[in-house]
Amino acid sequence: MLDRRQFVQRLLIDRGDLLVVPGLGSATYDVAAAGDHPLNFYLWGAMGGTAMIALGLALARPQRRVVAIPGDGDMLMGLGSLATIGVKQPQNLIIVVLDNARYGETGMQPSHTDAGVDFAATALACRFRKSLTVTRIEEADAVRTLLHSGEGPILVNAKIKPDDVPRVLPLRDGHAIKDRFIAALNDV
Amino acid sequence: MHKPTEIATSWPDAIYAQFRRVGIRQVGYVPDAGHSRLIALCQKDPQITDVVLTTEEEGVGLVAGAALGGQRAALLMQSSGVGNCVNMFSLLRNCGFGCIALVTMRGEFGEFNPWQVPMGSITEEVLRLCGFLTYRVESPDAVDEIVGAGCDMAFSGNLAVAVLLSQRLIGPKQWTR
Numbered sequence: 001m002l003d004r005r006q007f008v009q010r011l012l013i014d015r016g017d018l019l020v021v022p023g024l025g026s027a028t029y030d031v032a033a034a035g036d037h038p039l040n041f042y043l044w045g046a047m048g049g050t051a052m053i054a055l056g057l058a059l060a061r062p063q064r065r066v067v068a069i070p071g072d073g074d075m076l077m078g079l080g081s082l083a084t085i086g087v088k089q090p091q092n093l094i095i096v097v098l099d100n101a102r103y104g105e106t107g108m109q110p111s112h113t114d115a116g117v118d119f120a121a122t123a124l125a126c127r128f129r130k131s132l133t134v135t136r137i138e139e140a141d142a143v144r145t146l147l148h149s150g151e152g153p154i155l156v157n158a159k160i161k162p163d164d165v166p167r168v169l170p171l172r173d174g175h176a177i178k179d180r181f182i183a184a185l186n187d188v
Numbered sequence: 189m190h191k192p193t194e195i196a197t198s199w200p201d202a203i204y205a206q207f208r209r210v211g212i213r214q215v216g217y218v219p220d221a222g223h224s225r226l227i228a229l230c231q232k233d234p235q236i237t238d239v240v241l242t243t244e245e246e247g248v249g250l251v252a253g254a255a256l257g258g259q260r261a262a263l264l265m266q267s268s269g270v271g272n273c274v275n276m277f278s279l280l281r282n283c284g285f286g287c288i289a290l291v292t293m294r295g296e297f298g299e300f301n302p303w304q305v306p307m308g309s310i311t312e313e314v315l316r317l318c319g320f321l322t323y324r325v326e327s328p329d330a331v332d333e334i335v336g337a338g339c340d341m342a343f344s345g346n347l348a349v350a351v352l353l354s355q356r357l358i359g360p361k362q363w364t365r
Contacts, residue, residue, distance in 0.1 A: 046279040049249035056253020059214060059237050080242030174282035181256055
């Protein structure tokens, strides 16, 4: 099982021009802890929408790499979006689910993945080009390579330990997060 | 079995022409009889990426992502779909994403299926509570002007705008055995 902060940090080292959409809750804190960046579109709500925001962005910017980083609860709420992404086949989109099999924000109640529901198998059934489950930090470099050059759509299910780590709180004003992102994207 | 409602007039063409005028580049939709002609026009247009959704809620995320990437997107849905979107609409309001939604109404006029009435009868109020400006279209002649004005308000001011296409305009759903 992975340490969530260490894993996300390793994925986003020397991130180049990656566009990153972390889901609400701990995923947003993990991405912020890896280093604030204007090309992070932090979510504080819109549960279930992370993968679809990433799809709209990936379709609008086919020359850029787009990474969605939802938690397992967020991904479960938007499970249908895997089918929608499977129809569109965006080559520049990768989803990394931070799966601790828990609802961390509400008291660590078990999620469906705790009972064995499998995102990697679901993604393949939804016509993702590639999917895999990772459990060891030694696999982080290979996942990072997929972020930058894997042919999407790809789903990586990252099994993380259900630790309660300190919160790292980034920008919370939605307008500011959006405006900063758009300005940075158009500046490159 | 039922067949899609025949769209006798060309009002969907007027909506499509407005999409072209304002540069809509992504269209999210759940298949819908009332929007069938507009959806077909969008699918044929190489400038527009059509995205078929499993639920209308997904389309709200799509609009936000498209806007982050610099593209304008439109949502096509039935009135029942508005209910599927309610929490996700907070994304538009919190971040100030412009959005144009075209809503075909059910459950409000000559509706044979009472199961459509609970959502259809509150659709406009729900949209307004969620922060949308709403405009109703009752006649084909008004479609061009109202959709055009709605698109301009959505994208010049980053506002959420919904145009409700009334059931009188669309016509009753046709059923065959």
